[in-house]
Amino acid sequence: MNKNILGILGLFIFIFGFTALSNENFLSAYNLQNLVKWSSLYAIMGIGVAFVIITGGIDLSIGSVIGLVASLMALMVRSEWDPAVAVLVLIALSLGIGLIHGLLVTKMKLQPFVVTLCGLLFYRGISRWATDNQSMGYGDTETLNSLFSGKLAIGSFVLPAPFFFLVVVAVLAAIFLNRTIWGRYLLALGNNEDGARYSGIETGRLKITAYVICSFLAGLSGLLFAYELDSVQPAQTGEFYELYAIAAAVLGGCSLRGGQGTILGVIIAAAVIRLLRNSINLLGISTHLEYAIIGMVILCGVSTDEIIKRIMAKRRAAK
Numbered sequence: 001m002n003k004n005i006l007g008i009l010g011l012f013i014f015i016f017g018f019t020a021l022s023n024e025n026f027l028s029a030y031n032l033q034n035l036v037k038w039s040s041l042y043a044i045m046g047i048g049v050a051f052v053i054i055t056g057g058i059d060l061s062i063g064s065v066i067g068l069v070a071s072l073m074a075l076m077v078r079s080e081w082d083p084a085v086a087v088l089v090l091i092a093l094s095l096g097i098g099l100i101h102g103l104l105v106t107k108m109k110l111q112p113f114v115v116t117l118c119g120l121l122f123y124r125g126i127s128r129w130a131t132d133n134q135s136m137g138y139g140d141t142e143t144l145n146s147l148f149s150g151k152l153a154i155g156s157f158v159l160p161a162p163f164f165f166l167v168v169v170a171v172l173a174a175i176f177l178n179r180t181i182w183g184r185y186l187l188a189l190g191n192n193e194d195g196a197r198y199s200g201i202e203t204g205r206l207k208i209t210a211y212v213i214c215s216f217l218a219g220l221s222g223l224l225f226a227y228e229l230d231s232v233q234p235a236q237t238g239e240f241y242e243l244y245a246i247a248a249a250v251l252g253g254c255s256l257r258g259g260q261g262t263i264l265g266v267i268i269a270a271a272v273i274r275l276l277r278n279s280i281n282l283l284g285i286s287t288h289l290e291y292a293i294i295g296m297v298i299l300c301g302v303s304t305d306e307i308i309k310r311i312m313a314k315r316r317a318a319k
Helices: 003-022 029-054 062-078 083-106 112-130 142-149 161-179 181-191 193-198 203-229 241-251 263-282 287-318
Strands: 151-154 157-160
Touching: 003 263, 003 287, 029 062, 029 157, 029 161, 029 181, 029 203, 029 241, 029 263, 062 083, 062 112, 062 203, 062 241, 083 112, 083 142, 083 203, 142 161, 142 203, 157 161, 161 181, 161 203, 161 263, 181 193, 181 203, 193 203, 241 263, 241 287, 263 287
Parallel strands: none
Antiparallel strands: 151 157
16 A cells, blocks of 8 residues: 555544544444445546546546436436436447547647536536426436435445445456556556657557546446436536546545556545535534635645655655
8 A cells, every 4th residue: 555545544534533523423324324425426436537637637527427417317217218228328428428538639639628628518508408407306217216326235234326336446447557458558658658659559549548437437427426316407416526526536646747546545535525525514614614625635635745755755866
């Protein structure tokens, strides 16, 4: 376990312990289940954007893709689409969005910031237009409710469905990143794109793959959020979620310069962000300060990590 993961884990333990001692309701089964559920949802988004950040790119459209998928799902349910077909169509749409982003970045040589910022605006606008900007529910879709927002028991423990989606996503992502040649190529691309290209690595295809993975997980998150919230508000569902995802990736050890990142770190960081929100509510701190507190904690965490890295680098150079 590297120093970055140990640092973010220490921060999680500190906040967890402080909140548990300050409010007895924190350790209730209901609150802990909610914490696991929402941490899982944040982590799935964070893992997606981590792949893009590792390449040295960025994806600002995650929240809008979530809102688009949730909105279209509501429309499909209202139109009595077969649930399985609706899910497959929306997953295919998410993959297509990632493919378009990747092609624009690699073939058109457009900046990822610009491409995904335009995506953020475009997908949000389509969501509002398609639903006439009206809030919509999901009706009586028992199968999808059970799949995306149900609870599964393991012995005496009851865990929300998003947790199991996270386990599958995290295991597959970790294997891809750490145990396959494509994962090593992805890290090499982020460290030195020109060097990776001269070594014969298909850097364009790898970048496209990263954006496809990111949008796919954003689409999956859209389905999970949709059935967890049980309704969609086209103008608000998924709003700012891209910032939570990027924050989780960066706080979890992904360098915005590319070439560095771990799946476990992203998961712990996502749990820290959600834990902070939970703690703010339980400790009676004004919710108006929520974003300010989260922002300061993330800034302090990233700054501390960067300072430690520089100190370690100087020590190695001195030796």
